[in-house]
Amino acid sequence: MNLLDRKLFRDLMRLKGQALTIALVVGVGVASYITLRTAWRALGQSRAVYYDHYRFADVFGALKRAPDSVADRVAEVPGVSKVYPRIVKQVLLPMEGLVTPARGEIISLPMHGRPPLNDVLLKAGRLPEPGRGREVLVYEPFAKAHDLTPGSTLPAILNGKLQDLVVVGLALSPEFVFAVDPGTVVVDDERYGPLWMAKDGVAAAFQMEGAFNNLVMKLEPGANEDAVLNAVDSILKPYGGLGAVTREHQMSHLILTGELQQIEILVVFLPVVFLAVAAFLLNVVFSRLVTLQRAQIAIIKALGYENRAVALHYLKMVCVIVFVGSVFGLALGAWMGNAMLDLYAQFFRLPMIRSRVDLPVSINAILASFIAGALGIAIAVRQAVTLPPAEAMRPPSPARYHASVIERLPLIGRVAQTTMMVFREIWRRPVRTLLSSLGIAFAVGIVILGRFGEDAMQPIIDMEFGRKLREDITVNFADAVDDGSLSYIGSLPGVLESEGLRQTPVRMRVGARWRDTVLIGIPGNSQLRRLYDVKARPAHLPHSGVLVTGILAEVLGAEPGDLIDIELKEGDRSTRQVRLTGTVEESFGIQGYMRKRELHRILREGASSNTALLRADPMQEVELQSRLTDIPSVQSIARKRTILDKFEEQTRRTMKVVTFILTLFATAIAIAVVYNNARVSLSMRSRDLATLRVLGFTRGEISAILLGEQAIQVLLGVPIGMVLGNLGAEALVQGQADPEQFRLPLMISQQTYAFAILVILISALVSALLVRRRLDSLDLVAVLKTRE
């Protein structure tokens, strides 16, 4: 080891507190990059490979019923390369131990071979065989939730008839990476799961022989999607086509894409913040180091070392810090990346391709850290290099101070001299103060980012589950039932109140803009379903005319008073013009509302419902649910409380992890900024502070001077951080997958602001106190004996 390296080693040991805190920030930067990139790549690659191997479709269409020959006509549409007609039906699965039966979606498998599109990934057992109508494949997570294995029996209500199915295998599918019951918005493996059965079995159970009701398609590369969708829609229209959609609107794909987009935002933003903070701190610390080592640098140069050697010496020091930080970051990143994938694996069911260490990602992260480090000390090193030896051996000229403009203000002129010392120091280095405050601001902002999601959830829960949906149980029927027979349900023991809703699929169109959506008819005096406008005031349901969700009005470019073309997709499938009377604000989906009677009028039908809302006596709910399950026309039963609990559990669990990690990250910044600034400040002012002690100032009084400066930087950073947090949250909200599916409101609670501020203040205080302890060992006598 040469002598300069020995000096380097000893200098670093002396600077270990500062070096380590900076290394920590570098490490967190590297870790955040690696974590997010690992997760992003693993999810993205796994998705790509999975979609490719299991032939995930490009276009999805649902319809009432069409003969198999219609599929051949669709296959001839230009741009369509492959068509696969299927039967997809809703079933109830009255599982043991569940009060409400679980919901299943049964999907047909071809009679021979594998599905040409949306293939299944067999995890255990085998495919069902044709001619054995009771054999099914079960979605693996659902099977696990109910301890089902090949050979188990599975009770299922197919077309109103309870049957015992036989599980022959467990499977996953690219269609159900994120499997969510469309009515409930939450992943609930216990209560929702797709099943696959040979086509003859499904056809026999649902009287669908020689027909299909679901069509998936692969497009040729470069096909005109809109043209294909239009052509497919017009072919399927006579068969009850509900409007074909591209992959972008397929629920599972949509959610997965949304997650990837959010990671993409963070993967740029987080590491840049951390590395910028690290670079700034290196600049602060090394500028001071070079000042302190002026004489040493002079001697090293006088002894004949070249400028390059001096520059290299300091660069090496930074390299050591960055290296330590990177190693820590790589380890932390690898661990957190895996933890994040584990978390994802709870929601996204796909064969995850995990690479142990992603070499290019790691190299990028380390390289970026070294560049940030080198940039950070560039100015300091330049100072060291350009210092002529003779000048370097003289002490630096005394610090120049000026009275700032602010001091002319009458009040400021009268503050204590010690306070004035703090102000002048800050005034003298406005850029450093500002950058320090910015560092703190980022820390505050990051904590806010980690927590605001939870804030947004509570109003959604309050509004959607508390104020809007007022029923306890929602019952869906396979087809609309006469309101007369609905009164039977209302009279069941345990039902306190009941209402019928009529929902019908429609295409709403204004000019060239259109959306396929659902029109929901609500009784005029509805007690169980309330609508609210954008200001959360109850929205008036017009006698005639339609209300739509704000986002739908936006998509259609429609204003209240405009006429909307409503193309019906059942009954006579005619088009009606209805006036838009207002908008409602909802967090999920796009839909329209009108009076139920009015909806019956445009559908030209009698009073009927396909959904029953029930308020139930909790004491009799179990009994009631089992009676509901026995009704043949019932397609699904959902209990609001269960959905809400699941929703809360799921969002909270994910958000707790995010909050925890980001809070830790932010703490690293706050500690590093305050600790390093305070240490450098102490080094620069120890002489002044010792002088004050000699003059009779107490430790408390001089601590206030040293830490007052830090306190001001922190306090300046807090409001900036609140703004940054807000901006970041806005970016994340904007980056959401599809506002038409789910809208996270931008809402940051006072608790979140308070939490962020508290976390940062405590971190700052702890770091400040660590430095304050050093004031106790200030050598008063030695300081007086030396000239700075």
Place this chain on the structure above:
Amino acid sequence: MSESEEHGVVLAAHDVTKTYRMGDVDVHALRGVNVGLRQGELLVLLGPSGSGKSTLLNILGGLDVPTEGRVMYKERDIAALGDRELTRFRRDHVGFVFQFYNLIPSLTARENVALVTEIAEEPLDPREALELVSLADRMDHFPSQLSGGEQQRVAIARAVAKQPDILLCDEPTGALDVKTGIRVLEVIDEVNRTLGTTTAVITHHAPMASMADRVISLSDGRVYQEHENETKIAPRDLSW
């Protein structure tokens, strides 16, 4: 009547020893020193470097504590005080002047003085203190805008502004040229005469002894000589 009251002694060191540990060796800075500062006198502590004079001054001023012995301020042994009381002692009773001035660079001359007057019980007005050292016209200058001599005069103004009982000056002219040094000594002499502040000045420069009421010479951590000047010589007449 005690010995100290008899001679009007304000501050006294009794059998004070001080041992430092520097690295692996013990340094005996003071080896049983007895010194008393009398009310209103100008005392010069003379000695070569390493004689222990600075150590003695620091102990007398409450900046340091002796290894053994007592330091009596009036009836109180300050050697037995803790950090908090020592701080209080310095704040209320002692003014310091150092070789390197130790002004706060971010404060103007007036503010450097005000630093002390803000925490003192019966201070002079900062302007008054600066007038005493003939720097009233430069009071809004920052240290970096003042010459060395001017800076030292500001330091003296700062030390005397709180009207201390004792003024302790450690090589106050050590960093100054002759002419400027004499000007600084004149100011110290004037403060001693006009305000009656008990003053101790330490120096290694023997001719300065002639301006004192009394001279104590230190060597190798011991007092080896003590004498009173029959006639004091004004600083400007010192043979430098």
